Amino acid sequence: MRSTCQHPKGQSLHNTNPLHSAANAEAVLQKADLHEDLKKALRSVKPKLLIDGEFVDAAGGETFPTEDPRTGDVLLDVAEAQEKDVDRAVQAARKAFDHGPWPRMSGRERGRLIYKLADLMEEHLLELATLESLDNGKPLSVAKSSDLPEGIEHLRYYAGWADKIHGLTIPTAGNMQAHTYREPLGVIGQIIPWNFPILMQAWKLGPALAGGNTIVMKVAEQTPLSALRVGELALEAGIPPGVLNIVPGSGSVAGAALASHKGVDKIAFTGSTEVGKIIMKQAAENVVPVTLELGGKSxxxxxxxxxxxxxxxxxxxxxxxxxxxxxxxxxxxxxxxxxxxxxxxxxxxxxxxxxxxxxxxxxxxxxxxxxxxxxxxxxxxxxxxxxxxxxxxxxxxxxxxxxxxxxxxxxxxxxxxxxxxxxxxxxxxxxxxxxxxxxxxxxxxxxxxxxxxxxxxxxxxxxxxxxxxxxxxxxxxxNTWNTFDAGVPFGGYKMSGIGREHGEAALSHYTQTKSVYQPLEEPLNWNM
The missing domain is CATH 3.40.309.10 (Aldehyde Dehydrogenase; Chain A, domain 2)
Incomplete structure (x- = not known):
């Protein structure tokens, strides 16, 4: 997502190259005009819900089509999460947080697994970029040179933070000792948009995983494919089942169910200001913290x-x-x-x-x-x-x-x-x-x-x-635009949002501080 304000050379093209029109995945892939690399990328995706380490159908069998914006034709039918599916995902995340190894392992071990996920994404960079372009319509050259590298960089940045999240020892008055712990919040509900699917996924996953949280991520119905593939790579990297759950679906159903769920400890949303206001109201019923990255008119x-x-x-x-x-x-x-x-x-x-x-x-x-x-x-x-x-x-x-x-x-x-x-x-x-x-x-x-x-x-x-x-x-x-760095805070004033992505600032939204007071014993009598 980095613009250097250079002029990429190229001639105007006013003809599209239609891919296919079949709704059935295998029928789509059999189309002669579908290039082999596109077939391979689509076959890599499990178009289902990722819940508790398994790719599963929606409980009621609901699906929705994800389209090729080059033609308007269907790419794949994807499982569509309903309220009961979101509940299943939250329960899986809660079990993984309350009883699983993720928040209990050392920060170094968590960081190692996040690094592994970034490495796997790098190994599959062309495949993921192809999925991004198929689903979103952005030029493959941009997905390869910007979206994927910056998403990978973002995960590596937070992998480095995982063993550096710590509390403080604080001087107090009187015969008392005080110190703090920085602990994970718990189950995080994350809702990401369709304009930068894999980059926004990385922006949300990095600090949440580094902090030891578990996640239920609602991905946009327009662009679910790359996020689902990353979910599979997360399992391959060794991130335990239930730590990352992915529920494709509509905002009005799956998004609303997640934002209002009583089992969620925080909501992070990127999208329009109008929807952000709704998310805030839904989360307020359960008094959970909310971070919002919303619209702009820059x-x-x-x-x-x-x-x-x-x-x-x-x-x-x-x-x-x-x-x-x-x-x-x-x-x-x-x-x-x-x-x-x-x-x-x-x-x-x-x-x-x-x-x-x-x-x-x-x-x-x-x-x-x-x-x-x-x-x-x-x-x-x-x-x-x-x-x-x-x-x-x-x-x-x-x-x-x-x-x-x-x-x-x-x-x-x-x-x-x-x-x-x-x-x-x-x-x-x-x-x-x-x-x-x-x-x-x-x-x-x-x-x-x-x-x-x-x-x-x-x-x-x-x-x-x-x-x-x-x-x-x-x-x-x-004298530049759209220059980002994983270490530099990003977020909005006014109705453009609450909180910050990137840097140490984002970690504060995914951890909470516990203060501990302890009285000191009377000094020992060394003359005894």
Whole structure:
């Protein structure tokens, strides 16, 4: 999930390469136009629920289709968790926590097994990246170079933390000794989104496993495949049964059952702000802690001294990365009035050069949107933008007649009151706004309910510092975008979330502190 603001070369592709249309897994795999590496990747997945170390069907036999966003056709039918299945998973996690070895083994041993999982993911990197691209639509080149390596790095980072979680000895008044333990919370309910499935899984698993917790993870119904394969690799790595349980299913059923379950000790959620509010209410009934990584409408401020080509490229990557389906997307591009017209001209040129096509073509920069629902939502915002008076400079239309491909879209003359400037679109729609003064752009950039990320492009140290200090967001990027490190805290201000991912900060959300007081005996009489 790292953007270097470089311009990947490639030619525009307006034809997709349909995979298949069968709903039955083996029938799908027999299709002649399904490449052998794709068949192999799909065959590696057990499309069931992972509960207590076993891949099992839903209790009622329910399934749902996961689709290929390149065509809209079904890839596999996957077991769909219902409330009773979530309950089974929570009970398995509770048994593993209360009676199993995971929270009782040394931190070094836990770390060794997490390292082993990371090693296995690295061994299966191409397979997992292929599953990610099949299910999500992102370019395989991105999944191989960004999502998988960063997910693996994240697990290794927390594997190193597992034996370094400790308490303190604290001086007290009087004849008393006090010390603390940092202990695991217990059973953790984790709900992850569809935009970075394997990376978000790693972000959640790392600190939870390092801290000695057990997990029930609800994966998005749009993208369950890579997470299930990682679950199998976790068992192969030696992580005990019941420590990691995975329940694919809908948010309204499986997600709600997990968030409201009385046997869960914490909920961690990544997704939209609207759903995050619901999760908080459900978890509040049981008074369990919640961490939320939610939506954003991130401002990217381009200053008048900017290297224009570099700024255009960075703003382009900030918005269009992952087909615009990124919570940190720089979706409000604020450009100083003195360079505005030229910036728009170059932004349009860059968008027109973007290679859109099959994610398995190495030259592709932008694949399809993840689903029909998301595709139609983005189109509706493009229509709103035009209706509300923004200038559609480029794009705005569907590509082809199969799958969920959209033209990269650029709007100019966008004002703060327009829907495309206020709402999280989660698609390849760049909105370019004009600003005049530092005070004005800070006020406008902060005039949002969100505060996940923000960025500045300038060579002026004073402007960079003033804007970085003034922008109300959890992460500020200067002359870059979407740069992450496992050790650097990440999270939002305002309605963009509660708590932090990454670093030691995340461990505080997966451990709890126990204080112990002990009176000291009277000093020994050495003269006896």
């Amino acid at each position: 401002p990217f401020v381009v200053c008048p001294d900017a290297d224009l080509d570099a700024a255009v490229e960075c703003a382009h990557q900030a918005l269009f990365f992952n087909m615009g389906q990124c919570c940190t997307a720089g979706s409000r591009t604020f450009v100083h009035e003195s360079i505005y017209d030229e910036f728009v001209k170059r932004a349009v040129k860059r968008a027109s050069e973007k290679a859109v096509g099959d994610p398995f073509d190495e030259s592709t920069e932008q694949g399809p949107q993840v689903s029909k629902e998301q595709f139609e939502k983005i189109l509706s915002y493009i229509e709103k933008g035009q209706q509300e008076g923004a200038t559609l400079e480029y794009g705005g239309k569907r590509i082809g007649d199969k799958g969920y491909y959209l033209e990269p879209t650029v709007f100019s003359n966008v004002t703060d009151d327009m829907s495309i400037a206020k709402d999280e679109i989660f698609g390849p729609v760049q909105s370019i706004l004009k600003w005049s003064s530092i005070g004005e752009v800070l006020e406008r950039a902060n005039a949002t309910e969100y505060g996940l990320a923000a960025g500045v492009f300038t060579s002026n140290l004073n402007w960079a510092t003033t804007l970085s200090r003034g922008l109300k967001a959890g992460t500020i990027w200067v």
